[in-house]
Structure formats: C-alpha cells, structure tokens
Amino acid sequence: MRRFALVLVALGVTVGFSACSEESADPDGGEATPKKKKAEPTYIGAQGVTVTQVAVYQSLKRTLMVDGGPGAAEVPLVAGRDAVVRVFYTTDETYEGGEILARLEVEGGDPIEVTTTLAGPSTDEDMASTVNFVVPADRVGQTFSYSVGLLEEGKKSNDNAAARWPAEGLEAVAVDGPPNKLRVILAPFQYNTDGSGRVPDMSAERVELYRQRLKQIYPVSDVEVSVRQTTPWNQYIGPDGSGWQQVGISVYNMRGQDGTSDDVYYYGIFDPAASFFSYCGGGCLLGVTLLNDQPSDTGSVDLRLALGVGFAEYAADTMAHELGHSHGRKHAPCGGPDGIDPGYPHAGAQIGVWGMDTATQTLIAPSAATDIMGYCETQWVSDYTYKALLSRGQNVNLPRLHAPTRSPAVVVGIDGAGQATWSGETTVTENTRGRALAATLVGANGGRSAATAQYYSWDHLPGGIAIIPTGDAADVSRVELELDGKRRIAER
Numbered sequence: 001m002r003r004f005a006l007v008l009v010a011l012g013v014t015v016g017f018s019a020c021s022e023e024s025a026d027p028d029g030g031e032a033t034p035k036k037k038k039a040e041p042t043y044i045g046a047q048g049v050t051v052t053q054v055a056v057y058q059s060l061k062r063t064l065m066v067d068g069g070p071g072a073a074e075v076p077l078v079a080g081r082d083a084v085v086r087v088f089y090t091t092d093e094t095y096e097g098g099e100i101l102a103r104l105e106v107e108g109g110d111p112i113e114v115t116t117t118l119a120g121p122s123t124d125e126d127m128a129s130t131v132n133f134v135v136p137a138d139r140v141g142q143t144f145s146y147s148v149g150l151l152e153e154g155k156k157s158n159d160n161a162a163a164r165w166p167a168e169g170l171e172a173v174a175v176d177g178p179p180n181k182l183r184v185i186l187a188p189f190q191y192n193t194d195g196s197g198r199v200p201d202m203s204a205e206r207v208e209l210y211r212q213r214l215k216q217i218y219p220v221s222d223v224e225v226s227v228r229q230t231t232p233w234n235q236y237i238g239p240d241g242s243g244w245q246q247v248g249i250s251v252y253n254m255r256g257q258d259g260t261s262d263d264v265y266y267y268g269i270f271d272p273a274a275s276f277f278s279y280c281g282g283g284c285l286l287g288v289t290l291l292n293d294q295p296s297d298t299g300s301v302d303l304r305l306a307l308g309v310g311f312a313e314y315a316a317d318t319m320a321h322e323l324g325h326s327h328g329r330k331h332a333p334c335g336g337p338d339g340i341d342p343g344y345p346h347a348g349a350q351i352g353v354w355g356m357d358t359a360t361q362t363l364i365a366p367s368a369a370t371d372i373m374g375y376c377e378t379q380w381v382s383d384y385t386y387k388a389l390l391s392r393g394q395n396v397n398l399p400r401l402h403a404p405t406r407s408p409a410v411v412v413g414i415d416g417a418g419q420a421t422w423s424g425e426t427t428v429t430e431n432t433r434g435r436a437l438a439a440t441l442v443g444a445n446g447g448r449s450a451a452t453a454q455y456y457s458w459d460h461l462p463g464g465i466a467i468i469p470t471g472d473a474a475d476v477s478r479v480e481l482e483l484d485g486k487r488r489i490a491e492r
C-alpha cells in the first residue's frame, strides 16, 4: 500500500561508489632490481566541464552552491547523519566524453572518489544526471568543510577551475550538532478482549522497519527502538476511539513504572482485530496522542508518548505522525484534519523542497509527497517540520540534566461525554504544563484543599487526561475539576 514498503525492496543501490584508495604507482613489486617509481598522476579540472550546483541531502535537499554563489541555507545539515552529495554540471563540446575522476574532499578523512563519465545536463529529478557521493554519517561532524572536483589527468597549465568548487581550498558549511539520538520504546499490548490473545508483530525485522521510517523523517543522527514487555489487555479497543483512553493512560503510567530516562518516547501498539481491513472497514482511528507543545522548547516529559495500531499497512507512518505530536507538532493541511498549524508554509501540506531517502537514493519531488503531519497518503517530511523536529530533538535528546524533582499527582481520564474517572497515581515534574484547570483535592477525612490540574486533550479523540499534583495533601480520595464550565468528579 504505502510507498515505503516498495522502496525497501529496492535496497542495495550503492553501485559505482568506492571508498577512497590511494593506489601505489609501483607495479613492479616482484623484480630484483628496484626501479624508479612513476610520478603520481596530476589531476586537473576536466576540460569542457562546469560545476553548476552542489547539494547535500539528508532526507531533504540543502543547496550548498548554485552558479558560483551560495545556496539557500534553509534546510539544516544535521551532525552525525548519513548524507548524499550531488554535483550538478554542464559540459560543452570540448569535453570529449572521457572518464572523469570525481572527488569529494571532506575535512577529517580521506577523499571520497567516484569514477564516471558525464552525460548531463543535470536535473533535480534524475539521479543519473548528477555525480553522486555517499557520505557516511561520521563524516558530517561539527562542521562540514568540503570541495568537489570533476577531474582528469593532465598538466597543471590545462586546469579548468570551473570543474571544481570552490576554486581553492575548502568551503565550510555550518552543521547543526552535536549528534543526537531519538529513543523510542515500543509497548505492545496483548489483545485478549476477543479471545485471540493477539500481539502485534514485534519481530526484529518489523522493529527495524519502524526504526528506518523514523530515521527517514526525524532529523537525528540515529534512532534507537526497543521493545518493552507485553501488557495483557482485556478491554475493548474500537475503531471509533472506544477504549483508547484507557490504553493511553496505561502508556502514560509506564514511564513512572519503568524509571526510564526523560528523553525516551513510549509508543503503545496493539492489533484490536485480525487485519487492518477487518478493523477499519468503515473508517477508523489509527493512532492517538496528546499534543505536547508546552513549554514550547521541550514539551512535558510525561507526554513523550503516543499509541497506535500495529497493522503493517499504516503502523510506521502512524507512529511517525503521532510521535510528531509528541514533539509538539500540529497538523499539516492535507486530508482535512483538525488542529492545523497556522504557520505551515506550503499549500496542500507539500514538503517544500526535494526529498531523498539517502539509504536507497530515492528522490521525492516537492509535489510528490505531503508532510507526515497531514492525513494524506504518500508522506515524507517537509522542510518546515524537519526544522521544528530538529529544534525539539536537540532540546530533548541530548544528554543534559534531566529528572528534575518529581512530586506526587493523580491521573484523571475524561472521556468524550465528559465523564471523569480516577486513573491512578503518578508523579510530575515542574515543567508538566498543559491547560490549567481549577481543582480541589478531598481527603479521606473530608478535608479540602485547592490545586491546579494540568489538562491535555487527545489529538484524534474527544476527551483527555488531567494531571493533578497533590503536593503535601495526604489520603486524597476524590478530586474535583472545573472543565468547560462544569464540575467533574473522580473518586479513588
């Protein structure tokens, strides 16, 4: 169904790229009398060749040079992330069609070289029309200083500087660093409600597909996906949203149960039917989370979670979308979602620039895919979402002082009808901040004290959850909340 599955079949494309090798110029190893070594060949800019554009891709195109000037530096270059560099060129009649040594110098290691002949003219949509270099993640460091040359053997006096960029030395490109990793724990649920005991596919192959999809979308140097122990589940989970809130609260409570570090995202996953088609016949809910946009730089630790179905057709894209909400992203305007981000810059949720799956060197035209935060099919990440995810990721994923002081709190679920349910105890950090609601804590002895609840709405579901810090209040047996002008009561 999804393009993603098709792309994976086409793995293994890196034909024509070779790591640098400094070949010895001495072919005469076996002879008794040593001979004088041949001189190293001199490589010069190839005749009749002009480098017109240099671009680097890591999910999206970042133009480094165009027609001798700087490219628009709008897409960040992410430290420690795999990249592909494409060199665009033109040739004139003085290029004789001979073999070219294409060389990419990157500071901090050997040059990356490709031997090729040129055809051109180069276009965005045709990978074969450009000279392409695979740049391993570890070559994109804190800075990226590079030069490219389309070279041939010759005398220095015949050098064609137009076939190299820059003409002398290396050009430095700013890199967004340091490297950072997105960590996700998959929390499978065993669906016992229909007697099946069904558990979503958590095979190593499937988990790797999830990891790869997150790696395509998220501007991080790496993605780590691990699988938590399976949680038995005996309540109904329906395509209309029934029962999802209870699963969500269960996932919410896992962080406290596991003592996980703050940068980790939880993803609850379940198969409430035997197949996607039997689950989703007349339309269905695929995933849910709580929009995690306060405070805007980090969101709340406890809201780094989401949940969704494990059906192969949609699970990976649903996961990438829901975790986007957990990164504070609202919807992109495609497919009619609620909660559209008013700042989204491209009509129809288009991705804005050329995309590339660097693992397979598959190009994605700006109009051929829509942003992962919309509801349309064939999704990739836009420049807009990519930058926002990078900013959030650098605030959350990098090693820093996490785990500020935690204090006790109560979890209350509020369903689509406004009914409140006591849903367990938890702890909160100082930055747990949602929509503030006036609340009252009632002790077992009837004593009352005022509190402030933080309320979070589900993104694709009515209702939400309220977290009420209890502070020093002991034996809280009931909480009362003011939500939308009505008092909601939950009892332990």
Ligand SMILES: [Zn+2]
Binding pocket: 321, 325, 331, 337, 373, 459, 460
């Ligand atoms: Zn959504």
